[in-house]
Amino acid sequence: MPDTDSIHRFLFEHSSIRGNLVHLDATLRAVLETHPYPPAVRVQLGQALAAVALLSATIKFNGALILQVQGRGPLRTLVAQATSARTLRGIARWEGEVPMGASLAESCGEGRLVLTIERGGGEPYQGIVPLTGAGIGEALEHYFGASEQLPTRLWLAADDQRAAGLLLQRLPGEERGDEQEDDWHRVGMLAATVKAGELLGLTALDLLHRLYHEDDVRLFESEPLAFRCGCSRRRIEDMLRTLGEAEVRSMVTEQGAVTVTCEFCNRTYRLDAVDAGQLFAQGPRQTPSAVHH
Template structure:
């Protein structure tokens, strides 16, 4: 099965509904990491949210969601491209203990210095398609509340989010009021929006993670006429590779690489995003600096000792 995001509109086009449920993509994200449950939940919620927001990008590029803080977790970053391929990472502050009952505030905003950044980065920088960056204070106890605050204050869009993640699934539901659309004849302007959010508010994290999207949408909005769009596939994609790591080591220089070899007997590099390990032994490192040498081990998968 392919992980998919599904989009709907209320019949009068006043409310957008989007839902995503990630299984393979989320397991790929966790494959080389040993995140604690609270870190996993935080990252999974931001991953699900990134796909819901990136699905509405009108250019070829990336949406980056970044939470930077002063708590036990120093940084959370998710990048989701317009084709809904994504990667993500979490940085835990060295020597800090991450409490399992932590909230967004206690994990990232202990002293009020937390910041939430949204970056829209077009692949090709042309007039009208330059990089956009929005930064707001980190408000709310959850990822959903922080994003709702950002969408209201920076984008002037009423948006509600329901997000959940565990070790197997990451899922989310977005309900958004669209501008410049009236209601049905005889319907108050806010009635469709109020109805859409009220029904979604009955949703719990367990249901969001365990019920497939089609069933979930039917349960919530079976009395509504929804316009459905073609599903969009979601996948994990990290562009790291042994060749890129080798080039990075070359940039470090022979002296630095030799120093690491002398201390550890090998050089091991972990990708910041996917966590995949790349191991270079003494022979590999020597060949890095040989003129016109191929990338050591580039034809073979990395080995961990």
């Protein structure tokens, strides 16, 4: 049985190279069930989720890592988010027909790739590069090359049930001698032989044996991944407070209630006249009414 909803770290004992392997199952399906995504969009979104999970395991942070792809083609937006708590969520927006099998550039047209790291209460870090390459993996490789960060390679695969990915990265602080360069080239060449079916169907142990049975590779224990949306009634209320009391009361008068639906999970929050009054009342917060689905 292939690994499910987990990420594995591994490293080459005698080379300055590390890697991650990710498999998404129920996590992916939970994301895809929130909207009626066409097949081509489901594949791209699945790959984006696998990619952001892989990248999040390469850094130490307390917050969220957000991958955004924005373009002018039929696939307008891809957003995938991974948190330091190993939770994932994502969303895509499209207009018209997104062709199956098309490259990322063909699906999105002219666009850009944005990586954002949100750390606790600190200032977020954001990097932006033009959208290039046949897929999200190549676009991210271009990002790391353009930003002069650690050399990074990615291989991604997804269908409407599973997503998987492999990441290789040079370790920081190592001298770049001829032997290290040869190792990096050889390890990458072997990874490039992996097929989508192998990424999706093989366990981490079996895949590493298939690719690197002649190398001394240390595989660490897996970490579980899960879908979880960051929305909450408190956050919705905080957002409504920024609109001001007059605006919120006007919306309640016109519509009978304020209804806000989270784009990521389709959960709906409803505030009626009583809720709106409590929202701007002085004193302790009242217990909120139930969330409606």
